[in-house]
Amino acid sequence: MEPIIDIQNVTHLFKQHRALDGISFQVAPKSLHGFVGPNGAGKTTTLKLVCTLLKPQTGSIKVFGYDVRDSVKAIRRRIGYMPDHFSMYRQMTVFEYLDFFAAAYGFNLTERTRIVADVLALTDMDGRKNDLIQGLSRGMQQRVSLARVLVNDPDLLLLDEPASGLDPRARIELMEILRELRRMGKTVFISSHILSELAELCDSVTIVDRGKTKYSGPMEALLDHQTEQPVYRVRLGSDRDQQIAAFDGIAGVLAVDPMEGRSDVRVKTDPELIDGNGLLQQLLARGQTIIAFSRDQRQLNEAFMDLTERGVRT
Numbered sequence: 001m002e003p004i005i006d007i008q009n010v011t012h013l014f015k016q017h018r019a020l021d022g023i024s025f026q027v028a029p030k031s032l033h034g035f036v037g038p039n040g041a042g043k044t045t046t047l048k049l050v051c052t053l054l055k056p057q058t059g060s061i062k063v064f065g066y067d068v069r070d071s072v073k074a075i076r077r078r079i080g081y082m083p084d085h086f087s088m089y090r091q092m093t094v095f096e097y098l099d100f101f102a103a104a105y106g107f108n109l110t111e112r113t114r115i116v117a118d119v120l121a122l123t124d125m126d127g128r129k130n131d132l133i134q135g136l137s138r139g140m141q142q143r144v145s146l147a148r149v150l151v152n153d154p155d156l157l158l159l160d161e162p163a164s165g166l167d168p169r170a171r172i173e174l175m176e177i178l179r180e181l182r183r184m185g186k187t188v189f190i191s192s193h194i195l196s197e198l199a200e201l202c203d204s205v206t207i208v209d210r211g212k213t214k215y216s217g218p219m220e221a222l223l224d225h226q227t228e229q230p231v232y233r234v235r236l237g238s239d240r241d242q243q244i245a246a247f248d249g250i251a252g253v254l255a256v257d258p259m260e261g262r263s264d265v266r267v268k269t270d271p272e273l274i275d276g277n278g279l280l281q282q283l284l285a286r287g288q289t290i291i292a293f294s295r296d297q298r299q300l301n302e303a304f305m306d307l308t309e310r311g312v313r314t
């Protein structure tokens with residue numbers, strides 16, 4: 001399948017400053033693709049190049065197979081870009097605001113009525129359509145902003161830090177809307193600092209640092225990355241002290257640590273001596289009741305810290 005976004009060896013300079021330094025990655029159709037990197041990594045610059053707001057200097061950028069250098073209109077018609085800061089027309093009602101953008105796209109009155117009703121329903125904002133934008137919470141304003149980029153029914157959504165400044169409930173609700181958009185067949189490219197949420201939300205991810213790609217591929221492959229000493233997360237049907245004692249003397253168990261605030265334990269192992277199957281069998285042979293057993297995935301935060309350099313880039 002042809003990628004929706006295909007970036008090859010792109011370097012971008014602002015005067016002498018190298019914002020992008022040979023970045024390359026691809027985004028598959030209908031995926032929810034996370035774009036993660038520390039401050040100054042080049043995320044916004046990349047998004048602006050993809051949505052044709054900046055002209056590429058070197059390398060190749062294709063969106064829907066079109067080169068961004070010579071197919072600006074064809075690309076813009078099919079994308080929705082939500083910048084990291086937005087200026088809203090705060091004196092308008094939600095309805096007026098969305099209707100205004102639909103009119104800017106050239107839709108007639110009948111089409112606009114249908115489109116605005118659709119995007120309000122999709123973002124669960126129909127109950128607020130007559131509210132003034134200035135009176136809405138940040139979470140609600142963010143939803144209006146998302147509704148606005150949906151007005152032209154884009155195939156590709158480019159969202160720059162959409163969850164920043166939102167409280168946990170507003171974030172979870174936003175993520176649910178993004179999942180719904182993917183179910184509708186749209187491709188969602190989302191830049192964020194909120195790593196743990198991206199891990200749950202996205203099926204693929206690109207990690208950038210100082211203008212370079214550090215990882216690009218399936219989220220699972222990043223998190224499943226083999227560590228030298230695999231860790232299993234286990235919950236047995238006994239109290240915590242007995243749980244820890246249950247591992248005594250099993251060859252290959254290097255450490256058993258209780259998890260703070262939870263009744264599970266984390267079991268570090270030597271893969272030369274035991275694997276997950278072996279560990280399970282040993283526990284069953286000892287008459288243990290196993291309530292939960294899983295391979296502990298590397299957290300995205302850990303992967304991120306491993307792949308990116310220390311210090312803040314200005």
Ligand SMILES: Nc1ncnc2c1ncn2[C@@H]1O[C@H](COP(=O)(O)OP(=O)(O)OP(=O)(O)O)[C@@H](O)[C@H]1O
Binds near residue numbers: 037
């Ligand atoms: N218009 C500009 N002129 C000069 N330098 C710029 C300009 N835009 C970005 N930069 C610099 O390019 C680098 C990449 O910036 P960019 O905004 O793309 O990073 P980012 O990953 O989006 O960062 P953040 O997470 O902080 O928003 C930074 O060092 C930034 O200071």
